[in-house]
Amino acid sequence: MQTITVTYTIKFVISFATEYVFTKCNLCFNAKTGRKIKQVYNNGSIGYIINGKFKSLKYLREYLIKPGLNSCPF
Numbered sequence: 001m002q003t004i005t006v007t008y009t010i011k012f013v014i015s016f017a018t019e020y021v022f023t024k025c026n027l028c029f030n031a032k033t034g035r036k037i038k039q040v041y042n043n044g045s046i047g048y049i050i051n052g053k054f055k056s057l058k059y060l061r062e063y064l065i066k067p068g069l070n071s072c073p074f
Contacts, residue, residue, distance in 0.1 A: 012064040017050050022064065 008023040010031075019032040028037040028048050037048050047056035 010067050013067045014050065014060060015063045015065050020048075020050055021067070 008025070008027065008029065010021045011024045012022040014020045014022075019030055020037065021029055021031050023029065028039070029035065030037060037050075040047060040049060040054065042054050042056075045054075045056040045058070047054055047060065049055075050060075
C-alpha cells in the first residue's frame with residue numbers, strides 16, 4: 001500500500017476559534033480534526049461554517065491573525 005502526504009503552511013488563524021486555520025493556498029481547515037472546511041454560499045454571502053454557525057468572509061477578515069504572534073507587554 002502506498003500513501004501520499006500533503007503539507008500545508010498556515011497563513012492565518014481565526015482569533016475566536018483557534019482550531020480553524022487558513023493556508024497559503026486559501027483553504028480553510030479544522031486543525032484539530034484535519035478536515036477541510038467547504039466554502040458555502042448563503043443569502044448572497046460567501047463564507048464558512050465555523051463552530052456550527054455561518055460566518056461570511058467579510059466578517060472573518062476582522063478576526064484573522066498571523067499564527068505565533070503573541071502580544072508582549074515589553
